[in-house]
Amino acid sequence: MRQVTIADFKIQTTIVVQWGEMDAYQHVNNVNYVRWGETARVDYFRAMGFIINQEPKKMLYAPILGFQSVKYIAPVVYPDTIVIGTKTDAIKDDRFVLKSYFFSTQQNRLVAIQTHEVVIVDYNKQQKIAIPQAILDEIHQIED
Structure with a gap:
């Protein structure tokens, strides 16, 4: 099985790790x-x-987070930059x-994976x- 890399993602987000994001365990x-x-x-x-930030009354519907989980793979310490690749993993009737x-x-590796289940609210x-x-x-336009 091929290892996932950041190049596999059309939607990427760059986060610069801040000193104040570390805790007493120094990560x-x-x-x-x-x-x-x-x-x-x-x-x-x-995308x-x-x-x-549009006024909800002006929207017909919007995506809302229904569930999330994070799998932590390796600790991150300051200084570092995290690049997050996001993609649709599954489509169900209601989410x-x-x-x-x-x-x-800094580590040149995957350090975490987050799952977001998104529902649509009228x-x-x-x-x-x-x-x-x-x-x-x-979704298909982004992912295809």
Whole structure:
């Protein structure tokens, strides 16, 4: 099986590790991976054409995080730069699953993988809906 590299991703996010992100164990605290993953997820949403910070009443629907998990592979320390590649891993009737792969430029390796399960919410009805065809089209345009 071929190893995943950052070149495998059309959507990439670069994060410069800050000194203050390290914890008492002298490595980046795990909560920062969640924050970095959120930035990567928003970059993916923007590539799909979603306008971030738009007033909800003006949107028909929007992507909302329904579940997330992070697999930590290797610790990161300051100074470093993390490049995150994000792609759609699965599409289901009521959600799509993004995977973000965190690569350390200092270590030249994969250091974490985040899974984001994204549901689509109809803001007017305040409920989850099936994935609209327009979103499926955007995903396919990014991934194909």
